[in-house]
Amino acid sequence: MKLMAPVICLLLFTPAFGKIIPVGANEAVKKIGQAVQAAASGDTILIKKGVYYVENVIISKPVTLLGENRPVLHGSDKYEIFTISGTGVTVKGIHFTNSGYSSANDYAAITIIDASNFVIEDNILTQTFFGIHVANSHHFTIKGNRLVGKTKSEQTSGNGIHLWKCSNAVIENNNSSGHRDGIYFEFVTNSLIKENVSHNNIRYGLHFMFSNDDVYSKNTFEANGAGVAVMFSKRVTMNENIFENNWGPSAYGILLKEITDSKINGSKFYRNTVAIYMEGANRIEISNNTFRENGWASKVQASCSDNNFHHNNFLSNTFDIATNGSLVLNKFSDNYWDKYEGYDINRDGIGDVPYHPVSMYSMLIEQNPNSLLLLRSFIITLLDKAEKAIPSLTPETLRDDKPRMRQLAI
């Protein structure tokens, strides 16, 4: 019983009262595996500067692994480096590199499984297959890490931060690049993705599936092969994100597929091939966003309904809205369209004639993509003007009845 008291104390005040186990070439403990084995709950393993070749250290007790002057943990291109489970593990200040690759398993630099209340913070991960792979875990934070993958093909690279079956996660202020997907969410609920930068990934900056009741905000998704995909999810709030330079035959600022009751607001879409692509999307509110210099500000497929675009700025986009159907079940109002040529006699700031954001030419391109090469030619200008005068191809009811005369301050 005499022993029990400090143990309880330790459990209660873990960080403050654990002992510190230094690891390093000049220390008593040379290997991280040894230190983990030796450590008790609440201990801090202080990894000194140096290069450590690590073969999958399994951490399943509440310890803190803290790097001093950023030690390098090297996986010899064969092994996973850390596998974490249980509760209360913290990993901080370490550089993970050269973790193994497997075509059968999702090898990651840090694998976390069946864990909770852990923190992965301020680490650098380079030359990894998967960066941080989390499965079946809850209430955790992944924060301030920098992840750089081995940019290879889609098949041979893994995801930066990969979450599967998790809840109550906070993914914050990470920088992920060179992976297949920068951040990957599947079956993740009640989580927050905040202030991350995900760029130059082969496929998606953020790949988001079957995940309800999540929020992502103030992230930047830039130059990813296919932008951001949000699919098969409900009640997702997306605000104040920046989507830019996502170019390619199937690249989107955001791809929305089978998603309902969500919000996209306060975001900036800049120079994407398609800023928002919607398929089977219902009851999405898209407001206070700025769409600038995109190929298409939005492609709304006929399978979408009850979406509401309001108070957005559409500036210098090649096409504002494109659609493949004639049935219009979505609402557009109070947006500023820089292509609007109407007038405002009563000077209330709202144009007196409706704006039709779908041009004849954008309908032509949907039918015949090759005609894109005629963009901005005289004949196309004439066709568009003729269509404006006598609409025949474009859906008459797809219109903004209250187009703003002036750009909205967003």
Add this chain to the structure above:
Amino acid sequence: MLYDILRSKVIIAYTLFLFLITFSLFQLEADPGKAMLSVLNIVLIVVPLVSMVFSTIHYFNSYEFIELMLSQPVSRDKVIISEYAGTALSLSAAYLVGVGVPVCLYNFNATGISVILGGCILSIIFCSLAFLASVKSRDKARGIGAALLLWFYFALIYDGLILIILFTFSDYPLEKLTLVLSSLNPVDLARIFIMLNMDVSALMGYTGATYKDFFGSGTGTIYTFAVMLLWIIVPLLLATRSFRRKDL
């Protein structure tokens, strides 16, 4: 060898016209990107038209001069080439000042530079075409008629034909054909060259990427300029050849 004074009056008017239009576009439009769209229309429609008509009228107005020169010990090639060089030079100079200066002031970026370059080359190309049309025509009226027809063809009809082809044969893969067809029209070529900067986002979309990959690459740029160069040289060469045999 070129003493031309009347020309400068018309050229100055043209320069002023371009300058005022371009300048006021940038003034009226808060967003320079949107103003560039209108500038693009000037480049693709007005510049070829004016270059064509001006060159034709100028050629026929210089007929006395040409006649005088040819009674002197001067070769025909030299006469026609100097006439051409003078006209092409003044047209492109007018364009550079009229459109180039405001664009540099308001929108000096890749799009701006491509617009300046594209319009300048179009001025020269349509001057070449106009010389060919003029040398082949017997009088001024026919010359201007031919020039207008050519302009109408390149600015409008040609693209209309492409559109018809695209929709008639939409079941076939037409990427390569479209690519080849568009390089057979200098206006299309200039337009694509400018679009590569202006609408790069849209061009990255599906088939657009094929074009972007081609025209945006080093080879594509060389190809574009080579074809444009051909559009300058070939009509001029034909005009020179025809001029050698022309009766004055």
Add this chain to the structure above:
Amino acid sequence: MIKIEHLNKRFKKLHALADVSADIPGGSVVSLIGPNGSGKTTLIKCILGMVRADSGNIYFDNKLVHKDFKYRNRIGYMPQIGRYPDNMKIGQVLEMIKNVRGISEQELDNDLYEAFDIESIKDKSMRSLSGGTRQKVSATLAFMFDPDVFILDEPTAGLDPVASEILKDKITKEKRRGKLILLSSHILSDLEELTTDIMYLNEGRLQFFEPISTIRDITGEKRLSKAIAKLMQHGFSKDEMNSTSTHQTRIVS
């Protein structure tokens, strides 16, 4: 000096020159006569290389003219209607041609420039000139560079009597210096006293090309205009031609 071989030129249906051959020696003053539209100007323009013949050759000093342009250095040409760039001043036109010819001031023949007092009008623009003044400018240009051959298309037409006299004197002077002078005219009386040979064109065909003395002998007329009128009516007979022709001429009756 100028040799023409089987020259043909058609303008659509009009046969402007039909198989014209002639050998014009240096030192002669040839009057090219014929009705309006007979092909005089076309022939002159062919010699100058301004009109390209459909077939046949022209040699200038034994060199084919359409292969070359430098021979025009040796020709002074005065067109029937002098057409000049409207916007240029007389002085500018003269300067420009001087530049083209590349002849130094000392070598220039300024006789007509002074006689017509071009100096006083050199700042006038071409647009404002009367037909006569234009002709003065044309004549001045033709004689300015002291060429070996003068081709003068209707030189006295449109000139006032004084100017006409000045020009005739100048032509006489050049004739004495042994220059070849080819004059075209539809009226002959004017230049009768200067002419050594007559070349008569009708409907594109060269009817005859003979020395004046021959023509006088054949017709027995002293006055040239009468002699020619007679020839036009009766034609040249073949025998007469064989016995008297001194030039290579094709005669059609």
